[in-house]
Amino acid sequence: MDPKASHGVMMMIFMASLVWMKCSAAPMECHFNSQALCEYDGKQYSMGESWMEQGCVQCTCLHPVGVGCCETVHRPVDFPPWCEVRVESLTCQVTLVMTSDPRQRCIPGEENNIDPRHGALNMKLG
Structure with missing residues (x-):
């Protein structure tokens, strides 16, 4: 498989996981940054590697197409106003x-x- 097709497949897998996470019972925030580098806290990451950022956010390197990050916590949505x-x-x-x-x-x-x-x-x- 040529590199462009490989990156396209990785991007589709990441986007499908975002959709699945958005449709699950517990809401989680996800984002993709095509300009981000696969680097965090002074360490370089390669394609497919993940790391945990502050605020309970897990990021995955999708080099060279960018970085995808999602919250790892499930926040309740139905609770009393107090x-x-x-x-x-x-x-x-x-x-x-x-x-x-x-x-x-x-x-x-x-x-x-x-x-x-x-x-x-x-x-x-x-």
Whole structure:
């Protein structure tokens, strides 16, 4: 297979993986940069090699056509407005925490996670 065809096949595989990841249940951000070099943190990478960048982003060298990168974390999308998503950058661990007190975990559906804007009333509708 000539080099141009080989690069075309690699590009199609990468684009197909982006589509698959976008269509899966957990949203993940991906991007492709045709101007990027296969280099990170002073190290050179060759065709097909991958590395992990800050922010839980995995990149793959598609030399000479560029670099493709995708988030590796699955962020929740359906949670109460008084909760927020936190991503631990070293471990890439995702947790839901209370917006008012990020030290407390937010577990939707549990009694201790009543909307804090309701104060002490926290009345249940019958």
